[in-house]
Amino acid sequence: MKIIAIYSSKGGVGKTATAVNLSYGCARSGKKTLLCDMDPQGAAGYYYRIRPKDSFNRKLFLKGDLEPFIRGTDFENLDLLPAHFSFRNLDIALDGRGGSAKELKRIFSCVKDEYDVLILDCPPNMTLLSENIIMVADMVLTPVIPTTLSILSFAQLIKLADKLEVSRKKLVAFFSMVDKRKNMHSDTIAKFGKKKMFLAIEIPYLADVEKMGLYRQPVAVSVPASPAAIAYEQLWLEVWRKGSQL
Numbered sequence: 001m002k003i004i005a006i007y008s009s010k011g012g013v014g015k016t017a018t019a020v021n022l023s024y025g026c027a028r029s030g031k032k033t034l035l036c037d038m039d040p041q042g043a044a045g046y047y048y049r050i051r052p053k054d055s056f057n058r059k060l061f062l063k064g065d066l067e068p069f070i071r072g073t074d075f076e077n078l079d080l081l082p083a084h085f086s087f088r089n090l091d092i093a094l095d096g097r098g099g100s101a102k103e104l105k106r107i108f109s110c111v112k113d114e115y116d117v118l119i120l121d122c123p124p125n126m127t128l129l130s131e132n133i134i135m136v137a138d139m140v141l142t143p144v145i146p147t148t149l150s151i152l153s154f155a156q157l158i159k160l161a162d163k164l165e166v167s168r169k170k171l172v173a174f175f176s177m178v179d180k181r182k183n184m185h186s187d188t189i190a191k192f193g194k195k196k197m198f199l200a201i202e203i204p205y206l207a208d209v210e211k212m213g214l215y216r217q218p219v220a221v222s223v224p225a226s227p228a229a230i231a232y233e234q235l236w237l238e239v240w241r242k243g244s245q246l
């Protein structure tokens with residue numbers, strides 16, 4: 001099972017939009033896919049119209065008791081583990097278990113034979129949970145809005161990976177919510193876009209992605225063949241190609 005974490009310490013950069021559309025693309029390509037919503041806000045579950053069972057909570061998650069709480073989606077090959085409100089304290093709970101950065105590895109090992117790909121929609125922070133995410137992931141995929149602060153938070157991620165002594169190779173970025181009419185965006189892409197860590201594909205700022213909250217479906221379903229659907233399909237293809245080279 002390959003683990004792709006959609007991670008950034010910044011909020012509002014397009015992580016959840018990416019996790020939802022990428023998991024759909026992954027499942028469409030025939031891979032048995034599990035999307036795990038790690039963010040207590042539960043947006044990924046919302047987009048897929050799935051709520052956690054009342055009996056689920058952080059304690060069961062930490063025990064690795066995931067299978068009873070995994071839900072099927074409307075789509076073939078795609079299951080979802082919805083976030084629970086109690087996930088907001090996952091960091092504190094992880095700390096209470098000795099502060100190891102390897103807890104997620106143990107937790108997800110119980111589903112490793114069931115799925116080809118596990119996609120994590122991560123909350124925006126830089127904590128022990130983030131360290132666990134970086135350790136467990138085969139690829140940490142970071143959406144970067146082409147602005148100074150977004151670049152800065154990616155630089156901090158590189159620093160954290162170095163501290164954890166994980167290979168920089170697993171850190172992969174792409175430009176998200178791109179608006180080429182903005183000088184800041186085109187200048188930032190010109191400056192950083194050629195770096196090895198950045199994918200070639202850019203996800204433009206598109207109203208159809210914003211409207212996912214209304215349709216509550218991946219864009220490939222709500223607006224098939226639209227620029228948004230095509231952009232995320234290309235993102236999936238490039239991510240998979242890159243992943244197989246890691």
Ligand SMILES: Nc1ncnc2c1ncn2[C@@H]1O[C@H](COP(=O)(O)OP(=O)(O)O)[C@@H](O)[C@H]1O
Pocket residue numbers: 010011012013014015016017018043124176177178203204205206207209210211212213
């Ligand atoms: N490519 C895009 N174009 C337009 N709006 C986007 C795009 N990506 C995300 N959004 C919107 O921006 C907001 C934040 O995106 P989201 O995926 O929730 O970010 P994060 O998970 O990083 O907090 C949401 O309202 C979402 O619909």
Ligand SMILES: [Mg+2]
Pocket residue numbers: 015016017039043122
């Ligand atoms: Mg999110």
